[in-house]
Amino acid sequence: MYHYSPFRDNYTKEKPNEACVFCDEKQMQKQAIFYPDGTTVENKHYRWIINAFPKFEGHTLLIPKRHIEDLGFETKEELADKEELIRIATCALRELYKGAGIEFFAQIGEASARSRRHLHFHIVPAQPDDPLRSFEKLGHYYPTKPNEEKVVIFPIEIKLAKEKLQDALRRALKNCPR
Numbered sequence: 001m002y003h004y005s006p007f008r009d010n011y012t013k014e015k016p017n018e019a020c021v022f023c024d025e026k027q028m029q030k031q032a033i034f035y036p037d038g039t040t041v042e043n044k045h046y047r048w049i050i051n052a053f054p055k056f057e058g059h060t061l062l063i064p065k066r067h068i069e070d071l072g073f074e075t076k077e078e079l080a081d082k083e084e085l086i087r088i089a090t091c092a093l094r095e096l097y098k099g100a101g102i103e104f105f106a107q108i109g110e111a112s113a114r115s116r117r118h119l120h121f122h123i124v125p126a127q128p129d130d131p132l133r134s135f136e137k138l139g140h141y142y143p144t145k146p147n148e149e150k151v152v153i154f155p156i157e158i159k160l161a162k163e164k165l166q167d168a169l170r171r172a173l174k175n176c177p178r
């Protein structure tokens with residue numbers, strides 16, 4: 001059984017000269033995750049955001065604020081800030097998806113299946129009965145037309161995309177230490 005996923009209808013792969021979406025402050029605010037007091041989940045060097053084009057339930061991303069394209073270029077301060085948000089994101093995802101494990105993915109370098117050059121880490125809940133496991137979640141797609149990049153049909157129904165996920169995480173974060 002497959003589900004139509006309208007969330008990816010407008011997804012396009014990054015073109016060589018396209019402005020970086022993860023460096024676009026306005027766009028990052030739209031995808032922000034908020035604490036119950038309305039402040040965004042970010043620190044000096046990193047932010048935690050909703051994936052605007054989710055491929056599965058609870059699809060979130062950790063993004064360095066500086067445009068970095070590879071591993072090994074983060075400063076000690078950036079690495080520390082990333083660790084802090086991993087801890088907060090893990091707590092909130094486990095509060096929201098009870099009993100979930102956490103999967104943390106990155107696709108690095110030209111030769112990988114990355115679709116954005118700006119370094120980013122997928123952080124998602126995982127359950128033993130997920131129809132897609134681990135990296136299958138990122139690589140799996142059914143094009144609707146030949147040569148089309150869009151992903152519109154999934155073996156899982158995504159219930160909490162964008163606004164609903166933002167609301168649910170905001171509530172979950174009240175139980176997480178900052």
Ligand SMILES: [Zn+2]
Binds near residue numbers: 020021022066067118
């Ligand atoms: Zn960037």
